[in-house]
Amino acid sequence: MENPAQNKAFPVSWDMFHRDSRALAWRLSSEGEWKAIVCITRGGLVPAGIVARELGIRTIETVCIASYHDYENQGELKVIKPVDPKVVDLEAGEGSGVLVIDDLVDTGKTIKVVREMLPKAHYATVYAKPVGVPMVDTFITEVSQDTWIYFPWDMGWQFQPPLAKDSAG
Numbered sequence: 545m546e547n548p549a550q551n552k553a554f555p556v557s558w559d560m561f562h563r564d565s566r567a568l569a570w571r572l573s574s575e576g577e578w579k580a581i582v583c584i585t586r587g588g589l590v591p592a593g594i595v596a597r598e599l600g601i602r603t604i605e606t607v608c609i610a611s612y613h614d615y616e617n618q619g620e621l622k623v624i625k626p627v628d629p630k631v632v633d634l635e636a637g638e639g640s641g642v643l644v645i646d647d648l649v650d651t652g653k654t655i656k657v658v659r660e661m662l663p664k665a666h667y668a669t670v671y672a673k674p675v676g677v678p679m680v681d682t683f684i685t686e687v688s689q690d691t692w693i694y695f696p697w698d699m700g701w702q703f704q705p706p707l708a709k710d711s712a713g
């Protein structure tokens with residue numbers, strides 16, 4: 545179902561996503577040293593793999609949360625799997641030394657739930673919308689609140705009709 549509040553489109557190709565995730569890793573490389581990554585599934589799995597490869601991080605944990613059950617409309621947040629206590633208690637506990645990664649922050653509700661589990665972690669997303677910006681420590685590209693980001697794993701090839709009518713016919 546189309547959400548009229550998000551009527552602009554920001555399509556992201558695999559190449560763009562890889563480049564922007566590498567840019568995120570580059571920025572994070574000067575912002576701290578992390579013992580583990582926690583990725584927020586499912587969208588966080590892809591940038592987490594790229595960042596882990598760039599920063600040489602081998603301990604990767606998931607927190608499994610779903611909220612946009614109906615395309616473009618956020619429903620009740622469900623924590624399907626919490627963070628392993630061994631990861632929460634690394635270093636000084638409460639998520640210190642942990643990098644939490646997601647593909648984007650929109651309203652910030654998803655990250656707010658994870659922040660309650662890991663208050664001392666560092667939060668990073670590839671993309672951010674203005675309402676969610678205060679919830680993240682590091683992000684790469686901001687888009688307006690009325691934009692829907694289309695990720696490459698949700699898309700497929702499709703014929704695009706020309707803008708104008710063909711003059712021959």
Ligand SMILES: O=P(O)(O)OC[C@H]1O[C@H](OP(=O)(O)OP(=O)(O)O)[C@H](O)[C@@H]1O
Pocket residue numbers: 584585586587588609610611612613618646647648649650651652653654655676
């Ligand atoms: O800032 P928010 O308004 O909370 O929205 C952002 C979250 O929404 C999407 O996940 P979704 O719940 O759709 O699940 P998915 O990652 O499995 O696609 C996205 O991947 C973020 O995790």
Ligand SMILES: O=c1[nH]c(=O)c2nc[nH]c2[nH]1
Pocket residue numbers: 612648650691692693694695698
């Ligand atoms: O694919 C997505 N694009 C978005 O813009 C968005 N916002 C919340 N959840 C989202 N998922």
Ligand SMILES: [Mg+2]
Pocket residue numbers: 584585586587588609646
């Ligand atoms: Mg998600």
